[in-house]
Amino acid sequence: MPRKPALPSDSLIPGSPRRRTALKTGGTLLLSVVAPALVPLPAGAAQIMAVRVWPADEYTRVTLENDSVLKATHFMVADPPRMVVDIEGLALNETLKSLVAKVESNDPYIKHVRVGQNRPNVVRLVFDLKETVRPQVFTAPPVAGYRNRLIFDLYPLHPVDPLTTMIAQEKWSQAEVAAATPLPPAQPGTPTVGQVAPAPVAKLEADAARAGTTPAQPLPTTPTLPSPTLQAQVQAQAQAQAKALPGGSKVTRMITIALDPGHGGEDPGATGATGAHEKDIVLEIAKRLKGKLESLPNMRVMLTRDADFFVPLGQRVEKARKVQADLFVSIHADAFIQPSARGSSVFVLSEKGASSSAARWLATDQNKADLIGGVNFGSHDKELASVLFDLSTTAQISDSLKLGKAVLSEIGGINRLHKGSVEQAGFAVLKAPDIPSILVETAFISNPEEEARLRDDAYQNQLADAITKGIKRYFAYNPPLAKSRTA
Structure with a gap:
């Protein structure tokens, strides 16, 4: 002092x-x-x-x-x-x-x-x-x-805790609170917590190949909701998991999704020609998406920020881990030096470098958020940062790719895609070692036409609908495993 x-x-x-x-x-x-x-x-x-x-x-x-x-x-x-x-x-x-x-x-x-x-x-x-x-x-x-x-x-003096906030909103049962413990780092080569083996994604890709498309494009022949056969398989798997628990106790399995509206506070993100700030638009989209996801059965949502304030990159990831999120979705609105750039994109983490020079440029730009937003590096938890940024796993990236493909295929139905496949780069905000994580670039705010769409309520609703459908599709082919919680 x-x-x-x-x-x-x-x-x-x-x-x-x-x-x-x-x-x-x-x-x-x-x-x-x-x-x-x-x-x-x-x-x-x-x-x-x-x-x-x-x-x-x-x-x-x-x-x-x-x-x-x-x-x-x-x-x-x-x-x-x-x-x-x-x-x-x-x-x-x-x-x-x-x-x-x-x-x-x-x-x-x-x-x-x-x-x-x-x-x-x-x-x-x-x-x-x-x-x-x-x-x-x-x-x-x-x-x-x-x-x-x-x-x-x-x-x-007593920091706001995301888990406590969700309890206050009655989104966690008391039994879940008692059973909740911090997630350990995922072991390389194993499915992440809450995920099954990747077999169903092969079927998704095979269906897409027969339809003459790729999973990153709209798949009109592939239903958004699981088929009755797949639903029966998921139900049978859940029942088997319940029997496997000690004492045959009842499983309480809510799906928790962390939504991360990018930027905020001192960090406005990109700014459009008419003065629209990325931080404001993505917060509105995240709130709409939260409402749509929470209208689904057994689904609850945590926002890394619910107002105009800055959250450091590492804290965004840590918030998701504290509520034991099953998915992490970071929402942004892209910008480029040329106003002609347009289209939506989905990114996941890469262990071996960026999938393109544009992806590398974007990741470098987004990772400056802590400098722009203003972080007290003197009190920065270097040990926590090491855990979050060094323990990313192959399994996490594999699951993230599946989620990214499902979401990108739905977004492709309402907006032109900047690239027809999920891209990869070293985004700091995607480096939770145990949570499938994607970064959605909803559109180019630097493009005047797309900026106007991003500011439109109807289009924001369409984006929220598309991401919701993508998440539903992901869980249809990758149903969550039971966690060690009892009710």
């Missing part, structure tokens, strides 16, 4: 003599209103270029974008809870003052913020809090159009 500085006569701290004097005279304005006239500022002082606030249940982020690297110290004050930040070498300007109005009444953690010139060459921020928080204060270097950033992440 930074060393707590001595408190000078400070009108920004409740109870200080100067604040009492100001109140006695009836003044209610903050010192920030008059400080510039009272305190001469040195030439060449840093300037705040922009201020942003990103409130969310998981944490609230405050960002100060500035023209140079800032040095800040902070300390906490209790009863009532406050966080005090002193920033050196900073000129108090109108942009910084506007931070006061940026804090909304529904912010989970910040009640309001006060800004003032604490002493020559030092600006003080006081965050009046709704509860005690666990702050992280760090800087981010210039990247992707951003200047230097000073970032304040205010986390609750």
Whole structure:
């Protein structure tokens, strides 16, 4: 923790003599209103270029974008809870003052913020809090159009847990909660948890060959729902698995799907010609998809983010593992330097390099999300990152390819495909070692025609329908195995 500085006569701290004097005279304005006239500022002082606030249940982020690297110290004050930040070498300007109005009444953690010139060459921020928080204060270097950033992440003392959230939404039975344990890394060469051997996919490919198509294209002759024969096989398999459990206990088998709307918060993703941000469009599509999937029997969905805030790549994967997801679907809207590029794509992880130069370029671009979004690498869990990024398995990639083919075949029915097969590259967000994972590029937001479609409610519904049908098709040919949970 930074060393707590001595408190000078400070009108920004409740109870200080100067604040009492100001109140006695009836003044209610903050010192920030008059400080510039009272305190001469040195030439060449840093300037705040922009201020942003990103409130969310998981944490609230405050960002100060500035023209140079800032040095800040902070300390906490209790009863009532406050966080005090002193920033050196900073000129108090109108942009910084506007931070006061940026804090909304529904912010989970910040009640309001006060800004003032604490002493020559030092600006003080006081965050009046709704509860005690666990702050992280760090800087981010210039990247992707951003200047230097000073970032304040205010986390609750008890972090929001995705499993707890799903329990609160009554999507897990108490028996499942009691039986839930972290998933161990999958062993190379074995099917991943919740998946069966890959035999049914051969039938899918054979059906496609007889129809004169490929699995990555629409398959009108292949039913979306399983045939009665296949349904009987799935039911028989489930019954056999139930008998195999100790004591013949009853199996509770809900399918859990993690949906990952890309980007968010400080990371807008790609931006279309009319100003549409990828982060907003993919969140809307994910919410529509969530509703459609949860309307199916025995299906529940976890969103890695449900609002406009940034989630680091590793945390997206870890959230899916915490709820023991059966599938992970990351949703994006592609962009390219040429506006003529168009079409939908589906990507899975690759162990041996990208399947094309375009796939490699896209993966490299998407993997910059942590730099653009702003991650406190000083507190980054390197051990967790090693587990997530080094233990990907052949079985996970094999299952992911099956899922990708099923989803791409359905998307091909509503939009042109950028490439008629599932592509592979080293996407960091797909590196859960034990969950079949795909990344869906819904369309090119950099293409004006496709941007207009992506902004259309009807088309977003079509995309959600297509991905839902693809997931149903995947489970029709790859029914989930029973997990070690009892009800």
